[in-house]
Amino acid sequence: MKELVSYHSGVKFGDISSEMYLEGELGMTGDDAFELIEDIEKLFNLDLSALDFNLHFAPETGRIDNSEYGYYPVSVGHLIEVCKQGSWFLPDRNPVYYQKFKRAILVQDVLTIGIFSCVLVAVWLVV
Structure with missing residues (x-):
């Protein structure tokens, strides 16, 4: 397993x-995590039908929609x-x-709002 995770x-x-947590400590989200899970499923002939991917992994882009994400x-x-x-x-x-990731999401939201506000002010100053 460590070889697959390393790869x-x-x-x-x-x-x-x-x-170690795949997402938090190894940085595996989105496609990286999906490809690992897919390889494990094939190699070990697993039944992963109960896996709710969005409960465990954030998308590489966009917002996290699952309210249980992080638990x-x-x-x-x-x-x-x-x-x-x-x-x-x-x-x-x-x-x-869960609390660690909720704080990270809050920081991400605040940064997004801040960047958007700066862009609006810059456009307003140019016009």
């Missing part, structure tokens, strides 16, 4: 542990357990991780 994340094999981060260890069981199941609920 898809670009993180060195030796730097990956089973406790169920996926770790390397969780992927190992999924492979052992042969099907997807929810990782443990993690309220601390």
Whole structure:
């Protein structure tokens, strides 16, 4: 599993542990995470029909639409357990991780509003 995660994340094999979260610590969102999950599904012949991708991973662009996003981060260890069981199941609920990502989303929203406001002021000054 660590080899697959290393390949898809670009993180060195030796730097990956089973406790690391794919998104938060390994930077895997959107297509990177999807391709990893897809490879795992094929290689280990898994039933991932219960996987709600948007619950666990943010899109590479755009807003996060799932209100439960952040509560169920996926770790390397969780992927190992999924492979052992042969099907997807929810990782443990993690309220601390959820709060961390809610703060990050708030900062992203504030920055977006700030940039948009600066552009409006610049256009107004030019006109």
